Amino acid sequence: xxxxxxxxxxxxxxxxxxxxxxxxxxxxxxxxxxxxxxxxxxxxxxxxxxxxxxxxxxxxxxxxxxxxxxxxxxxxxxxxxxxxxxxxxxxxxxxxxxxxxxxxxxxxxxxxxxxxxxxxxxxxxxxxxxxxxxxxxxxxxxxxxxxxxxxxxxxxxxxxxxxxxxxxxxxxxxxxxxxxxxxxxxxxxxxxxxxxxxxxxxxxxxxxxxxxxxxxxx
Ligand SMILES: *Cc1c(COP(=O)(O)O)cnc(C)c1O
Numbered sequence: 001x002x003x004x005x006x007x008x009x010x011x012x013x014x015x016x017x018x019x020x021x022x023x024x025x026x027x028x029x030x031x032x033x034x035x036x037x038x039x040x041x042x043x044x045x046x047x048x049x050x051x052x053x054x055x056x057x058x059x060x061x062x063x064x065x066x067x068x069x070x071x072x073x074x075x076x077x078x079x080x081x082x083x084x085x086x087x088x089x090x091x092x093x094x095x096x097x098x099x100x101x102x103x104x105x106x107x108x109x110x111x112x113x114x115x116x117x118x119x120x121x122x123x124x125x126x127x128x129x130x131x132x133x134x135x136x137x138x139x140x141x142x143x144x145x146x147x148x149x150x151x152x153x154x155x156x157x158x159x160x161x162x163x164x165x166x167x168x169x170x171x172x173x174x175x176x177x178x179x180x181x182x183x184x185x186x187x188x189x190x191x192x193x194x195x196x197x198x199x200x201x202x203x204x205x206x207x208x209x210x211x212x213x214x215x216x217x218x
Contacts, residue, residue: 004038006216023213029057048074072096086151087113089123101144111151116166118155149190167205
């Protein structure tokens with residue numbers, strides 16, 4: 001199947017209320033352009049340098065999302081244009097986003113990455129760590145970094161029940177944060193979970209933004 005057909009197929013399986021991020025990491029500018037010409041405008045990358053090169057080569061109306069682990073020292077390069085940072089996993093990173101957002105006069109949208117998977121190596125706040133941070137109230141002072149929801153990656157397994165239970169935990173955690181910290185923030189509404197192999201389950205479990213790479217580009 002072509003990229004255009006893949007994109008059509010993926011979009012046909014997503015409710016209209018779910019935003020699609022086409023994950024273009026490792027794929028060429030030519031492939032991204034094909035996807036763009038098929039109508040896609042939101043793309044996700046996970047390396048700052050790769051993103052920089054691609055952004056310069058591609059149309060300006062693309063909305064770029066940073067989906068992977070972001071090093072603090074890279075924030076300054078993406079701050080002027082990034083549309084959403086999916087994987088904020090430390091208070092330090094959030095502070096740096098605030099600093100760089102302020103420097104370039106933007107409010108940068110972010111998601112808190114929550115660790116729900118069984119693997120120990122994955123990045124992300126443990127739910128308790130996240131609560132502890134939010135309890136400090138520091139986030140309320142952030143004028144240029146805006147927390148818009150949560151992101152997670154499910155356990156890398158064939159066990160569907162395990163995957164669903166990871167997504168459910170993320171959703172419950174989202175509800176807790178919404179109720180306890182963001183009850184009057186309409187912008188706190190994003191649940192970013194689901195990749196090529198598990199996005200259908202993710203959508204059934206309440207994701208409203210999915211990050212899909214291989215199902216589109218391969
Ligand atoms: C690569 C990546 C994806 C997309 O994975 P596919 O299996 O290619 O759909 C989604 N989220 C993150 C954080 C990634 O690094």
